[in-house]
Amino acid sequence: MPYLKEIEELFHAGNDHPSESSKAACLIEQCHTAAVDRILESEPKPTEPVRPQETLITPCGVVSAAQPECKTTKPESTTFRTARATLEEKANQLGAQHLQCTDEKFKTHCEPIAKHVRLAMHAAELRRFVVRDPVKIDHAVSVRLKDGRDVEIVTRSDFSTGLPVFEVQDLLTEEECAAIRSAAPSSMMEESLTDNDDKGQPISPRKAAKMFKDLDENRDKALDAEEIAQFFREAFDLVDFTWDFLTPRVPNLTKTNTKVRKQEFIATNWNQLFADAKKLHPEWFARHSRQTWMMYSEHSFLQSVLDNVAAVTGLSETLVRETAESMQVLVYPPNGGHYSCHHDTAPDYPDDARFMTVFFFLNDVTEGGETVLFGTDLNGTYGKERALQGEEVWGEIESRCQSVASCPRNGTMPPPFSTALAVKPRRGTALFWYNMAIDSKGQPGRFYWSSIHGGCPTRSEEKWAANIWLHNTRQSEEDCGAGTLAVEK
Numbered sequence: 015m016p017y018l019k020e021i022e023e024l025f026h027a028g029n030d031h032p033s034e035s036s037k038a039a040c041l042i043e044q045c046h047t048a049a050v051d052r053i054l055e056s057e058p059k060p061t062e063p064v065r066p067q068e069t070l071i072t073p074c075g076v077v078s079a080a081q082p083e084c085k086t087t088k089p090e091s092t093t094f095r096t097a098r099a100t101l102e103e104k105a106n107q108l109g110a111q112h113l114q115c116t117d118e119k120f121k122t123h124c125e126p127i128a129k130h131v132r133l134a135m136h137a138a139e140l141r142r143f144v145v146r147d148p149v150k151i152d153h154a155v156s157v158r159l160k161d162g163r164d165v166e167i168v169t170r171s172d173f174s175t176g177l178p179v180f181e182v183q184d185l186l187t188e189e190e191c192a193a194i195r196s197a198a199p200s201s202m203m204e205e206s207l208t209d210n211d212d213k214g215q216p217i218s219p220r221k222a223a224k225m226f227k228d229l230d231e232n233r234d235k236a237l238d239a240e241e242i243a244q245f246f247r248e249a250f251d252l253v254d255f256t257w258d259f260l261t262p263r264v265p266n267l268t269k270t271n272t273k274v275r276k277q278e279f280i281a282t283n284w285n286q287l288f289a290d291a292k293k294l295h296p297e298w299f300a301r302h303s304r305q306t307w308m309m310y311s312e313h314s315f316l317q318s319v320l321d322n323v324a325a326v327t328g329l330s331e332t333l334v335r336e337t338a339e340s341m342q343v344l345v346y347p348p349n350g351g352h353y354s355c356h357h358d359t360a361p362d363y364p365d366d367a368r369f370m371t372v373f374f375f376l377n378d379v380t381e382g383g384e385t386v387l388f389g390t391d392l393n394g395t396y397g398k399e400r401a402l403q404g405e406e407v408w409g410e411i412e413s414r415c416q417s418v419a420s421c422p423r424n425g426t427m428p429p430p431f432s433t434a435l436a437v438k439p440r441r442g443t444a445l446f447w448y449n450m451a452i453d454s455k456g457q458p459g460r461f462y463w464s465s466i467h468g469g470c471p472t473r474s475e476e477k478w479a480a481n482i483w484l485h486n487t488r489q490s491e492e493d494c495g496a497g498t499l500a501v502e503k
């Protein structure tokens with residue numbers, strides 16, 4: 015038993031521990047280490063192949079300015095840590111404080127633990143989050159899908175331009191696009207923005223007075239244009255408007271008198287104003303689209319779509335199935351259907367965040383409807399530092415990209431987004447990007463503010479699209495997840 019000798023040696027090496035208890039602790043530690051080492055050597059390869067390393071980066075494998083926490087080139091393996099934690103836990107359960115690492119004790123205590131660890135390690139390996147190495151813009155890698163088709167994964171943006179973004183043409187077949195569209199008829203879809211229930215009804219004076227007080231942040235007893243804009247954004251998802259639209263609807267408001275006092279605030283029928291805006295200017299709202307969700311359990315053909323997501327992202331099929339939210343299908347009406355710039359996840363919910371976005375175009379759109387990654391900067395105009403900034407910088411960028419005026423006009427992006435990546439919808443193409451970094455523990459961690467993006471207004475055609483979001487935690491089937499594969503018997 016080679017490991018026993020090793021344990022003995024290690025025990026001698028740790029013998030200078032002063033007290034009996036720390037000696038025992040040391041012994042257990044060594045015992046664990048030896049067991050884990052042994053398992054690492056004998057561990058059979060997982061049944062599901064792990065993707066080739068050169069196309070992937072592990073949490074700290076590629077050191078980049080966008081990942082300052084990843085300074086080491088050789089991080090401690092997550093697998094090892096998980097295995098160790100499992101051992102520790104099991105050892106404690108077995109009352110391991112008094113465990114002697116004799117051959118027999120090793121057999122009775124460490125071996126069963128080892129078996130457990132082997133399973134844990136396999137599971138850990140399959141659940142390793144990896145970020146695809148973007149290499150550089152236009153870098154292309156070919157991947158064979160399960161159905162034998164070859165697709166190319168092309169880097170459209172990398173860390174130096176703000177965010178790794180990849181494009182895969184024809185990841186969905188024509189038939190898959192058609193099947194998704196017919197399974198989700200637009201008539202059955204819901205408005206993406208929940209409608210205001212009090213259509214046209216005035217707000218009661220008491221409620222209005224309270225709202226006014228909350229909105230008057232600078233306490234000058236009047237709402238200025240910025241405070242009104244914030245009110246519209248928060249209450250109605252109205253992210254854009256013109257003064258000309260407001261003046262006939264708000265008493266005493268003119269081109270020169272741009273403040274709304276309490277009396278006028280109470281006298282204005284804000285719900286009517288909102289209803290008018292909805293009818294006359296849908297492009298002013300945060301989004302104008304309809305949507306529905308498709309459960310993987312109800313549409314079996316989507317399982318192979320998930321497998322293809324695994325193939326191109328480099329994540330295991332297990333991880334993709336466990337972390338995928340149901341597919342969200344979207345349809346944007348012609349003439350102004352859009353989704354203003356936003357993040358798909360928020361820094362405030364690190365415990366269950368949408369780690370990755372995989373976005374599919376389900377039809378060709380000849381004009382308009384581009385997906386724009388507003389946080390990217392393909393010419394490096396703003397420098398790498400911008401991607402590392404927090405809310406102070408990105409809050410300002412977000413307020414600038416919310417209006418549809420930030421979208422391409424005649425094929426070019428207006429400043430200050432002239433160098434942002436804009437992708438034209440093409441049937442079957444998938445775009446994917448990361449909403450958060452993988453931290454040094456191999457887990458999704460720091461939020462990427464630069465993942466801000468949006469869907470630009472449609473022109474004469476409608477636009478169909480779908481999202482598969484991969485979370486940083488397992489999604490239960492009721493929560494839309496795709497379920498677990500029986501790989502860890």
Ligand SMILES: O=C(O)CCC(=O)C(=O)O
Nearest residue numbers: 353384385468469470479
């Ligand atoms: O339609 C697009 O291009 C973007 C949609 C989007 O960002 C979303 O659904 O979260």
Ligand SMILES: [Fe+2]
Nearest residue numbers: 356357358467
């Ligand atoms: Fe989005």
